[in-house]
Amino acid sequence: MTISFTSAIPVVDQGPSAADAQVCLRVIATSDLHMHLSGHDYHADATCVRKGLCLTASLIAEARREVQDPVLLDNGDFLQGSPLGDYVAQVSLRPHPMLQAMAHLRYDAINLGNHEFSHGIPTLAAALEQAPFPVLSANTLPLKPNPVSPLIRPWTLLERHLNDQNGQSHLVRIGVIGVLPMDTAIWDRQAIGGQVGMDPMIEAVARHVPDVRAAGADVVVVLAHCGVGAALNGNRPQDEALELARLDGVDALVMGHVHMVFPGPGFAAVPGVDADAGTLHGKPAVMPGFFGSHLGVIDLDLMHNGTSWRVARHRVEARPISTRATDGTPVGLVPPDEALTALIHPAHEAARAWTREPIGHTARAIHSFFAMVTDCPSVQIINQAQSAYVIERLANGPLAHLPVLSATSPFRAGGVGGPENYTNVPPGEILLRHAADLYLHPNTIMALRITGAGLRNWLECAVRGYRQVLLGGVDQPLFGLDLPSFVYDTIGGLTYEIDLSVPPMDKGGQRICDLCWQGMPLDPSQEFILATNSYRGSGNGGYTRRESAGVVLDEQIANRDIVISHIRRVLAQGGSSMEPDRPGWRFRPMPGTSVVFDTSPQAEQHLANQPDLALTPLFRTRDGFLRVRLSL
Incomplete structure (x- = not known):
């Protein structure tokens, strides 16, 4: 069927009408x-x-x-x-x-x-x-x-x-x-x-x-x-x-x-x-x-x-x-x-049958219940996959000498999607539907040439949505701006702390502290390759748009397909399951201070598996979330 792009529609008589009808x-x-x-x-x-x-x-x-x-x-x-x-x-x-x-x-x-x-x-x-x-x-x-x-x-x-x-x-x-x-x-x-x-x-x-x-x-x-x-x-x-x-x-x-x-x-x-x-x-x-x-x-x-x-x-x-x-x-x-x-x-x-295809194995649960308060496996796996892909694509080229890092964010972490909107892959087989859970959006791979100073600015943008927290305050709301979870990027390959006691970048603050690469303070002038996606690499989500000269890889390859291939490759190379990295970031400690955030009620059974976080479940909200206290 063909429809004209600007088809004209003829005027016809309205038929009988009367005042006050x-x-x-x-x-x-x-x-x-x-x-x-x-x-x-x-x-x-x-x-x-x-x-x-x-x-x-x-x-x-x-x-x-x-x-x-x-x-x-x-x-x-x-x-x-x-x-x-x-x-x-x-x-x-x-x-x-x-x-x-x-x-x-x-x-x-x-x-x-x-x-x-x-x-x-x-x-x-x-x-x-x-x-x-x-x-x-x-x-x-x-x-x-x-x-x-x-x-x-x-x-x-x-x-x-x-x-x-x-x-x-x-x-x-x-x-x-x-x-x-x-x-x-x-x-x-x-x-x-x-x-x-x-x-x-x-x-x-x-x-x-x-x-x-x-x-x-x-x-x-x-x-x-x-x-x-x-x-x-x-x-x-x-x-x-x-x-x-x-x-x-x-x-x-x-x-x-x-x-x-x-x-x-x-x-x-x-x-x-x-x-x-x-x-x-x-x-x-x-x-x-x-x-x-x-x-x-x-x-x-x-x-x-x-x-x-x-x-x-x-x-x-x-x-x-x-x-x-x-x-x-x-x-x-x-x-x-x-x-x-x-x-x-x-x-x-037919779609259900397609999504049940096995692609890998995990010995532990992969979820996003705490993705907004710690560096979690659901995000790390994406960063691992993106880094590996970009390293392979740039190998033997003029940029092969530059270290490759990776940026991504939690895609399903509550918000307007409600308490059901969390990634939750149980231990055992990783199925195709789980990969869709890990990477929700149809983004394609992109890589940028960026300096250490640029990486710091990237992270400052990523943490702008957290509220400023007062030292000694109890149960302060953690999130201020109404931003979706997919703007909170983390960068795999770096270690850093987020200082919630200072205001965000748009109010003159600098929240990223102790920013290190390979255990050493990050040199602002050092160059890196940053693997990301087409949405973020084009400057969306409030991030600064990169000039075309900064783009070193821009392919019509879906990030989700890269994640799937990575999981399959781990098993093909003899790995028994997907293993997360150690957390690369955390909030800077603030003794005597606590914040609260909402997560899925299913998170309660995983609290004991978060040894780096001081978490206390509080109550269920009217919207069905579990409110949790995080002691800083």
Whole structure:
């Protein structure tokens, strides 16, 4: 199927309407599904009530029963992000189960997110060719001929015949515009290969709103694959939903990308945001979580003044598929949709079988329960694999004399993913699903030429999210900035301490102490090779972007595949199992001082295996985490 990139939609007569007519238009939306179709945790290979479009589908059916003919939309990041997504991309499975599911549920239009590009342009095009509905991205523009651009359009016009308070039917036209983060071109530049570029979101929406209105749209909804953010230091914010809401002609927004829920308490202090009513500068907006955890619902009460429709009132909610019991245990609120479950069952079972392939062995548990407070095996294994790969690739070349270090971060360590969002590989066989657990993202390998001073700055950036701690303070919160775990890089091959008594780098502090390489203080002028990934090496996550001259290796080889090969090589070379290194970093001791942090309740059974940490379990939080005291 081919869809024109900028197809024009003819204006047609609205049909009978009368002054003071009132109708209700419902917009329902998902976002950030990340190929979570079944209610299943592929990393644990267990049923899960907190994720899966099969569960969200039950909420979709309920929302449809409540009102007349609602509009169903998706706001992007639907093709990548789970072992099922990796399997489908690797074997080029057809029909694509996500597009098959969306067609089954009768989606009206979908927006592209940044991760749609993660598996490459050909894979994306092959999937979108199966879409029986408009695929949108107003700020994705072709830079050269490619198979994706003809399959997407900047906006579409949907129609609904809705009955007013007197039973009279009226034609209402809904314009839908889709946009994604401009930085997608940087985050996935290898996979994109210069074939498309991204314009700023605000300029794209502002450019197309008049076109949508001219085509006859009575209501304009923006699918904005971004969160709520403000400009910092005069720079353009990545999360531009607040600014999009200011645009004339925009009536409602669906947000996403940051894996949060709106309306919700996490936005109560943001100027211009009503976190209870679900509005941005007075306009209704919703963000429906991630992995199908919520269904966004926006009800627009439209009133006709004799010439046009206007939004008179609105209601916004994010409906969850699960909640938590008083002890934090997840409790499902809806059953899975039986028809959709049956439809995607063959792909689901094929992916499960694929993820059970053995690749190695571990004598001890590999987990990330304490990855934010110590150098843990779940991170060390990645650093070992990256270093070994880069050393091999640079051997016998002009840079072979430079020592190779490696930087990575814990990918699954709580946060908005909840207490289930931790890596946990039990002793015994390491399976393919465990490798996906260790390395969640579709990054590719990159290596940089960097000085000792650059390494120090890298680490200072990595530890900026910890709170400043007062000497002698008891049970002080350890984390301040709301940063995801994947920005907390550690560098394997160095030893260092983190001094929490001083402020972070952006407030003039220097937290990295006793920074050593091979037992000696690190020389600021000495040169190294730093193995990392394409996301970090391109300057993402708040890190300084390296100049192109600093990049010495940049290959379209997935870091996860490097980890898998490394684990297999250990056994092939006679190793009995994966063995962690000694911890390379720790917090600088502060006698009489303690901090608290949250982790998985499963961490309690591993406390005794952390001899270098003074840990005391305290209680379960309302969100299901285990709160732990760390005595410094």
